[in-house]
Amino acid sequence: MEKTVQATIQLDGETVNFATGETIYEIASRADKFIPTLCYDPRLQPFGACRLCVVELKGSKNPVASCTLKATPNMEVTTTSERIEKFRKTLLELVTSENPTIAVSPLRSYASQELSLLVERYAADTQRFAGEHSGHSRLDDKNPFLLRDYDLCISCYRCVRVCAEQEGDYAISVMNRGFHTQITTEFNGILKDSACTFCGQCVQTCPTGALGDKKALRFAE
Numbered sequence: 776m777e778k779t780v781q782a783t784i785q786l787d788g789e790t791v792n793f794a795t796g797e798t799i800y801e802i803a804s805r806a807d808k809f810i811p812t813l814c815y816d817p818r819l820q821p822f823g824a825c826r827l828c829v830v831e832l833k834g835s836k837n838p839v840a841s842c843t844l845k846a847t848p849n850m851e852v853t854t855t856s857e858r859i860e861k862f863r864k865t866l867l868e869l870v871t872s873e874n875p876t877i878a879v880s881p882l883r884s885y886a887s888q889e890l891s892l893l894v895e896r897y898a899a900d901t902q903r904f905a906g907e908h909s910g911h912s913r914l915d916d917k918n919p920f921l922l923r924d925y926d927l928c929i930s931c932y933r934c935v936r937v938c939a940e941q942e943g944d945y946a947i948s949v950m951n952r953g954f955h956t957q958i959t960t961e962f963n964g965i966l967k968d969s970a971c972t973f974c975g976q977c978v979q980t981c982p983t984g985a986l987g988d989k990k991a992l993r994f995a996e
C-alpha cells in the first residue's frame with residue numbers, strides 16, 4: 776500500500792502541514808499569522824507587486840514575497856522579525872508617497888481601508904518619500920456608479936486583475952510605467968464607452984478607495 780507522506784514546513788519554529796500548491800502566505804494565514812498585504816486578493820492569481828508580504832526564508836539572503844512563494848517540504852520561514860518589520864514599514868512609506876490622501880470614507884468600497892489601516896499599524900511616515908505620484912483622477916467620467924479617483928491609486932492592479940480574471944471583461948488596463956502609470960480603459964475613454972459592465976468588482980477590491988461606489992457615497996460625501 777502506498778504510504779501517505781505528510782509535507783510540512785517550519786513556520787516561526789512550529790511544524791505546519793501544507794497541501795501541494797499552497798503558498799507561504801496561505802499557510803501562514805491558516806496558522807493565524809499576520810502578514811500585511813496590499814496587492815493580494817484571495818480570488819486572484821498571486822501578483823507579487825507590493826512586496827509587503829515579505830518573510831524570512833532560511834537559505835535566502837533577501838526576504839521573499841510570501842504570496843507568490845509556493846511551499847516545498849522542510850522550508851523554514853519566519854513571518855516577523857525586526858528586519859522584516861522595517862522592510863514593511865519602508866515599503867509602506869514608499870507606497871504612501873504616491874498617495875497624498877490616506878483617509879477616505881469606508882463607504883467607498885469594501886477594501887478601501889486596507890492601506891490606511893496598515894499605515895496606522897506601522898506608524899508609517901507618509902511624507903518620508905513625498906514627491907512625484909502616478910495616477911490622475913478621472914472625475915470627468917460622469918457615470919452614476921463608479922468613482923474613478925486615481926489620485927489615490929497605488930498601482931496594485933487589483934482592479935485590472937479582477938476585471939480580467941473574475942469577470943473576463945478586460946475593460947480596464949494599465950497605461951505607461953513608473954510615475955506615468957495610469958489605470959485606464961481602451962483609448963483612455965470613459966467607462967460607458969468601454970467593455971465595463973459596471974459590476975463593481977474593481978471598486979470592491981481597491982485597497983485605497985481610489986475607486987468608489989457612487990451610490991453609497993451619495994449619502995456620505
Ligand code: FES
Nearest residue numbers: 823825826828842
Ligand atoms: S501581497 Fe505579496 S507582493 Fe503584494
